[in-house]
């Protein structure tokens with residue numbers, strides 16, 4: 136497929152899905168000089184129209200395939216998880232670069248089909264894991280890669296959040312295997328799982344449990360897992376969307392020479408001499424990156440950094456920081472917990 140010369144011209148973006156995340160994405164694009172939102176697609180035309188009107192976008196459609204026929208450089212997919220694959224493969228086959236919301240997909244074969252479609256069409260595929268771009272994560276990466284924590288021994292991902300009954304009742308896709316593909320783990324906890332694999336590498340073996348203990352849903356409102364990383368380090372995952380004892384999403388890493396705790400935008404470095412250094416990056420990043428109780432809270436800064444990286448990947452013909460392959464890593468961990476289901480140990484390839 137020919138790649139038209141992009142040079143320094145403004146990149147034209149189309150948005151598929153016009154729900155709450157898409158609203159944040161459109162707000163983010165408005166802060167970026169060299170990306171312009173030029174079309175919005177949603178089966179709910181009023182939803183598409185609302186975002187389009189807010190951002191002076193003229194092209195509105197209920198069929199994303201029509202958006203693909205427009206002069207658009209890349210498409211951002213912000214749909215229920217179970218629809219990511221079909222839309223992404225269509226847009227990639229139509230010659231568009233694709234930035235898909237997290238999680239990349241609901242199943243590993245779907246994610247692989249998306250990665251294959253990107254390769255086949257020589258287009259970029261990025262996954263919207265904006266937490267890799269916050270300063271706390273980047274500082275943590277320097278500490279881990281620089282060896283300041285010594286040998287990595289253990290890690291813990293904890294997302295003990297609360298979503299009320301309306302969160303599931305008011306949405307036809309949440310709480311279902313087909314369209315959400317899971318619950319507290321695949322939706323709320325995917326960010327710290329992604330941060331963990333970004334910082335420490337792949338999970339090799341896992342035993343996990345999931346259940347819906349409070350909410351009337353098909354999928355998990357609580358999960359717990361123990362795993363071994365390829366490096367030999369151990370780890371645990373704990374998630375909930377049904378506890379009133381809420382905490383910021385937390386990734387803790389324990390090393391032989393120190394440790395770190397990532398609490399949203401706050402990084403605490405536990406040093407070998409027993410001192411600790413706590414840095415809160417929230418103020419310069421426009422607020423917290425995720426909320427234990429409010430799904431609408433978001434940071435424009437983190438999203439904008441991710442989007443600029445994706446635009447840079449298109450312009451410079453390089454890979455974005457979060458490729459399809461990178462997005463697949465956290466999905467494999469999530470799927471292993473569901474497959475394990477309190478019964479078997481799963482080997483992850």
Ligand SMILES: NC(=O)c1ccc[n+]([C@@H]2O[C@H](COP(=O)([O-])OP(=O)(O)OC[C@H]3O[C@@H](n4cnc5c(N)ncnc54)[C@H](O)[C@@H]3O)[C@@H](O)[C@H]2O)c1
Pocket residue numbers: 151152153154155156157176177178179182197199212213214215216218236237238263264265306322
């Ligand atoms: N990166 C983040 O921090 C973050 C935060 C929230 C949500 N998300 C992700 O964003 C995605 C969307 O979540 P949301 O909370 O905005 O959901 P939502 O329910 O608010 O919006 C989904 C939209 O998709 C539309 N839709 C459904 N089927 C469609 C189709 N075939 N074609 C076009 N539009 C269709 C619906 O009408 C709705 O407007 C999910 O992947 C979610 O995990 C990411």
